[in-house]
Amino acid sequence: MVKVADVVDKLNARVICGECSLSKEVQFGFASDLMSDVLTIDTENLLLITGLNNLQTIRTSEMSDISFIVFVRDKKVSPEMKELACENEITLLESGLSMFSACSVLNDLGLQPVY
Incomplete structure (x- = not known):
């Protein structure tokens, strides 16, 4: 298990x-x-790492019971995305790292892969 604060850091x-x-x-x-x-x-306690920054990502996360999303490649969250995420208690993070680099860092931190 990895604290979300450590992911942010x-x-x-x-x-x-x-x-x-x-x-x-x-x-x-x-x-x-x-x-x-x-x-x-179909995995609980999941962090989604993505570069797709649109409302579909938030809606998909809501349907999949995903509560944490990291947008990589310096993708920015729109005000509409933020509003929908806050309504659904989804934590949104933005990182300048590439998806590959973010996954490597998170793996080293102890986050487990789904597959």
Whole structure:
């Protein structure tokens, strides 16, 4: 298990929404820009790593019970995305790292892969 605050620290991430969830822990990570792949995941306590920054990502996460999303490649969260995420208690983070680098850092931190 990895504290969300440690994810923020190691990825040099900005917390966009969900500051009150930083003490929570995540166990698994899944990286994808294909939301159809995300919908196939049936894992609790998951951190989604993606570069797809649109409302579909938030809606997919809501349907998949994903409470934590890291947007990589310096992708920015829109006000509409932030509003929808806050309504659904989804923590949003932004990181300048590439998806590959973020996954490597998170693996070293102890986050487990889904597969």
